[in-house]
Amino acid sequence: QSALTQPASVSGSPGQSITISCTGTSSDIGGYNYVSWYQQHPDKAPKLVIYDVHNRPSGVSNRFSGSKSGNTASLNISGLQAEDEADYYCSSYTSSTALVFGGGTKLTVL
């Protein structure tokens, strides 16, 4: 069982916005601003899309944004495109083991 909780799936139509939540505890998400999000297409390595809660790496579309409130972090994707269909994973620094991941959310673009 993953330490961070994500919904198993979300879906949206092209052009719409979606939000993926990631819930942890005060020992991880709630205690540190080291939340990151990764996009993974089938049979590919994960790719960083958000780091340190809300920062976007160079080259990542500004349609991706991140936020945090209490023990829950969120990834928002606006203007959905077919290429956004993928699995998304959150991760956080944790005082117990250094780095922990969520179980993943499958995004379907209808």
Place this chain on the structure above:
Amino acid sequence: QAQLVQSGAEVRKPGASVKVSCKASGYRFSSYGISWVRQAPGQGPEWMGWISGYNGNTNYAQKFRDRLTMTTEKFSSTAYMELRSLTSDDTAVYYCARGNHGDYVDPWGQGTLVIVSS
């Protein structure tokens, strides 16, 4: 730009060991650490541990502490992950990824499939 290239797929019998390599390029190896992350089929990533590219200090997840060894070879900018006493539960894709301790990891290697089967 930074790139990590891993060694190829491995097949091992239960009880055996596996050693995966991860060669870094495009950045100063000693300025970052390397995390090792595995992903079992259909599962989310699982962090295994981290090694400093500067001085070789390590931090292993409790779950792997008694059968995992991470090392680096500074002259070749290569990191290694050795996992011993393999069981079928260790069948997974193993990734190396650049990062500082506890923070995000980027980029990731292409992954190394390890199959444990009798």
